[in-house]
Amino acid sequence: MAPGSRAARPGTAEARLTAAVRRLQAEVDGLRRAQHSRAVIEQAKGLLAGRLGCSPEEAFTQLSWLSQQSNIKVTEVAAGLLGMAVPLAVQDPAPQMTPAADISRRFARRAPAAPDPATAALPSVTLLPEETTARYHLTCAAMGTVDDVHHLAETIWSEGLRHLGATAVLIGVLEPDGAVRLVSTHGLPRSVASAWQRVPSTLNVAFLKAVSNGRPLWITQEQAAAAGYELLGDGDLRACLPLNQQGRIFGVASIVWARDFHPDTTTRAYVSALAEACGRRVSQMLDGPGGQAVASPAAHWVEAVLESLPGSHALLSPVRDAAGQVEDWRFDLCSPEAMDASGRTADLICGRRLLDLYPHASSAGLFDGYLQVLRTGKPFTMEPTPLVLATERHQIPVIMSVRASRFGAGLLVHWRYHDAERRLLARLERVQRLGDAGWAEWNLITGEVEWSAETYAILNRDPAHGPVQFTALHRYVAPEDRDILTAAAERLRTDHEPIDLVMRLHRNGVRTPVRLVADPVVDGLGRLACVDAAVRRLPDHSGHDRQQ
Template identity: 30%
Template sequence: MREPVVPAEPGTAPDLVELARVVGRQRAEMDRLREQAATSAVVERAKGVVMALGGCSADTAGETLLQRAKAARRTLLEECWITLGELAPARSGEPSARPAEDTGDTTAGFPEADPPATPSPPDDVADALGRLARVLVRTDTPQELARCLLEHLGPDLDADSVMIYVRRTDGSLELLGHAGTGERLAARWSRVPPFGGVAVLEALDSGEPLWLEDFAGDSTRYLLIGDPPERWRSRAWLPLPGGEGPGICVGVLRGRSGPFTPRDRAHLRGAVRLCADRLRAFAAPSEPVAGPLPGSVRALFAALPVPAVLLTPLPGPSGGTEDFRIDAMTAQAADVLDGTGDDPAGRRLREVRPDLVDTPMWRGCLDTLAGGGTYESEPFAHQEVVDGVTEPATYSVRVTRSADALVVTWLRHASSDRQEQRLADLQRLGNLGWADWNLTTSEASWSSQVFAILGRDPADGPVRLVDLPGLAVPEDRSALSGAVDALIREGLPLDAPFRVRDARGVRHLRLAAEAVADLRGTPVEVHGFVQDLTARRRAELALVETERAIVTQHDVLQAERSLVARLQNALLPLPERVVDLAGLRVEVAYLPAQAGIHVGGDWFSAIELPDGDALFVVGDVAGHGVDAVATMAQLRFTAKGMVITGSSLTGALARLNTLLLHSRDSHGTATMVLARYRPAQRRLVWAQAGHTPPLLLRDGEVTYLRRPSGMLLGGAAGPHFEEAECLLEPGDRVLLYTDGLVERPPENIDVGLARLAAAVAAHPDDEAGSLGVLLETMLEDERRDDVCVLDIRVPKER
């Protein structure tokens, strides 16, 4: 037993009590921070495994773990341990690089100011916890969980028994589950009063594990469980982390003496964290027991002439209301709520009507229970059977609180009530109100909606029909007055728009009315309605403005496209037939994009140089419009000029890159292929700047030429360019093209290159016009980019 507590001297006890409270709060906060850090470390390790195996992002890995846990009905922590355990075979031969957990006894003394983050357990412990997580999902009772823990901890920690206690509201301990103790001993220790000298209570009070490793010393301080107590020479009591919900403590009892090693302590802490959610659910307050109702309550519900039900709230694991139990019900309520004719008294409301959970009535019950006052629902339709015939009825629900229960009643609306409700709904949905005028007595009657629409105080009363035009803005009074006069004098129907001005601004209204005449044909009454069309009118005006802006913008863009197209045609004339160039047959195709109205910066050049060689250029400037066309022209003519004056292909690319970087008139970046053909050797020398490689067709086999080094123009200062060469043979076919021929977002460009190779292999003809067939095959869908192609053929020898 503990030593008795000696009271402090007068004047000091309050200070010590307050100090103890502060220390207790600090310990609880330390425990919460440690457990958050430990749980976060496990989750992050599991996310890292999923990222490594699946090649995904951290957010995707976290979502994957959540979905797995939900599908397997596990907690997130259980799923994380299982994921880490799946790596056991790969790590079985590796030494653990993690430091052992410092788990010295911290049950005495003051807490540290900043608690250290709990380190991750060693790899073999993580693997063991992963295996435990797999079997925990099959435990449905505290007894099964205790047996599961003992089977898991027994071989590894020499555990002989497991006991799980929960502290109830009166401070006593209740044995929630046990394994390895025997039923007689468990019955003896099933309830423990809240007195001193109990190790479980001390662990719960401190919020820290209590390691009892010295039996001789511990037996003098605590009342030890056991018959005899020497049955277990060492034991550990570990409270659930977090401090939320009921206090729960897990005890692991061993027959052998000796300390728990740092590895053992890490293992036990991890196992308790893993079981925490399930233990809290098991220890939640049980469902209130339905006792016999007083006779007065039964008599009251038997005499009630309306559908009514008495509901008792049922708490869930988190403490909030999870469901309601039906304790009493009138016969009419059974028909409305259940519809089967059976008496559902004693059953759960969600069992009888699971569809009510997402309804306003359910939220109204929760609000009323929380002190929000009486709840009254909007009228709703309900199909009921009268004399064997199903007919619609209208009900509303009223929820009131009576002590700790709820009384729910259903009010059936009469036919007249339904008609009034429908009229009210019609006025609300149509934003209109009805009005009557008696032309003989000059009396008027308006619905409340008319006063709201006209912005008139109901205390001022309605106005006469002849005075109604005076409420309109001056510009509309004359037309409205003439229509009202024709209605009153000649009985002509009226349907006139008019505007009023109030605190909300100018509002667009509509008055529709017709007259009721006497036997002589003289109008004596007028019935009609006033409707607010402000929102519709504003939408119409906004639509007109939008259409006008669209037409204007379309005209501007069409003019720009026409200008750019003319400029492009002037700068990039297309040959109308196949061209013979340096002994080669060259065919050109240029197709502008169909998507949008902008033209782009694709271009080509195919010329014969002064020395008899041929120069071929295909390029693509980023962007569309006037700027792209201007940059295209600059690059096209500059490239030709540089090569004609003797510059090498790589030198020309380097100077063009400098031009784009330092010219204020340049437009972004560009890609390009420069190729020079020497007919005497049939040698094709080429260089590229970030462009797709040329395609070669030889003897029916398609290959892409290996690209030499070279990055796109305008991307960086001082890029490195290289040349490559290819000896052509009679019958060879070479394609230079821009990326619009092969790209189809969002697919990879390699897919487009493979598609082009297949299409060329399928159409190897060298007849004129075969390029058109190839383009039709490649460009089946709408073109989102320009397409430029140079089709170069080496004639076959005769």
């Protein structure tokens, strides 16, 4: 009852309305429990029908008989039978059994007699004390009826974890930038849940560790303090379990115990199995239109972003071995223009593994660089590097640069081949040498200056000293031609008039005729932003025109 409210007087309209609401709520709860039970019973009927070769109706008769013989509810008997399929990580070794004997292994004693041959193969049953497998299937059935992800954490707690003493359940999904967004919590104070609604990947929070390495993390408060982890809420022990969808980690479940709790191997396996079932249910509820699964409501725009990026970009997901170590990377999405050196397009790259397509990635430092990005969150850059790519037919020498950044649980990678640029520059250098010409660029906004190698040679300047500013170019000109260059430079600066003149350079006592062509580059505000120029050494003929 809310603070300050008072109980309704009997017989009043308010009292009748309160009673009606309570009755309807009880009916809804009953229907929900019945729905949970019906799902478990139907699964058990299918299991018995398949193993005993009987009809579903006969299978239900067998369930009812087992319930009567063992004095256990039909739902619990059904859940116990289904428990054989629980994906526990550790199970006791057992010999090969017939279906009937396999069923009886879930229970502690057999029936003394059977009413007819059909039921003779079925045992009378008593569930194991912990009822682990029954709870698993009942919890899965309960999760299947939840249609709002916000209520999922409470359902998992009430159906599958409350009996273990768990006090809080947190479910989060990955955002594209690697952060975890809480989508469902139970037992966590509202102020804490609100403050930690979105947990950036840069923070040292315990459950982010499980997301980054893809392995479950069971950690006590003392261990967390020693490791420098921040914890959400109070609790002596918490399990941080990654949520998977078709081999991809898309979120995390964190379960908290406030009191001293020491789970054994079976309990840990049970909790892990619940987390796997939770991951399946969360992914179903977060499926996008058209049936394509998404990691979070924000992830739907990842493909849209890649669609708009020019060049070769891809979203890579780590492929882990049984120990949780990254053994490869998978191309999940590619930009439309993505292409590799052998001509494979985006359609032929998506879905493939990195090392299958490019074995050189392991020895070239790419694989280790990607691992560093995943572990630290710091981008990785490989400058243009000569590589030899192995294809199905031959090997291709290329010059390739790569940049990778962490994106959710994977990487956003951009690669570029510089062979065309290298060939173009080589051709340009040959033309410059043949024509005894060079080029120069002066950025008047940033002050950056760039010269070609041939320009240094024409001006007889040591490349180790770097280029000079455009305003200092007159120092290289013979005294009798400096005024011509100064006037032309002034017109370019004030009137944005291009320069095209012949003048003589004076370096080390030698006068060399050159032709200078310079064009102004004007920005949107009408300011001179850059000067692009070319200079060519001319034959030393007397009487040449000094200005053209």
